Amino acid sequence: MSSSLVGWKDLPLGAVAFISAKEYPTGEWAVFQPKIDESKCIKCGLCWMYCPDSVYRWDGESVPVPDLDHCKGCGICEVECPTKAIQMVRV
Template identity: 50%
Template sequence: MKLPKWKEMPEGIVILEAGNAQEYETGSWRTFRPVVDKSKCINCLFCWIYCPDTSIIVKDEKMEGIDYAHCKGCGICSKVCPVKAISMVEEGSL
């Protein structure tokens, strides 16, 4: 996302486009990264329901992976996964 210069800012503290949070990457301060073992995943989508962000990528009702540009590494998906398919791995150790 290209950030506007000060002269390009709208008057007032406003965001004029709806639904643009996707463009704003907020996943840079994660300490632990959820890593999915797709061989274990049963596509129950508990992770998708519980994710406090919208960082679980789902396509055609199947869990496709994690949106690391927005995931903060809270670990809830890993906790709720009934088949332990998501493990939390320390960033930098990969």
């Protein structure tokens, strides 16, 4: 076995990005974004749980509210909503 293997502590420092996604309104990329019919919402939180961009704000009791400045329009929340309360609409 080769003895040239090194541990991660021996590797040189690489680039580190000190930025926050909060500063970038990626919602501008979206072609479709979610619209919630509050009358159909059972407040299950699945949209909040499944959104890959943590777009939904939810207090655990009320209807989740999407921060559309950071929604890329993937449509996962619409697919996962059990009551079809979410509809993707053209921006």
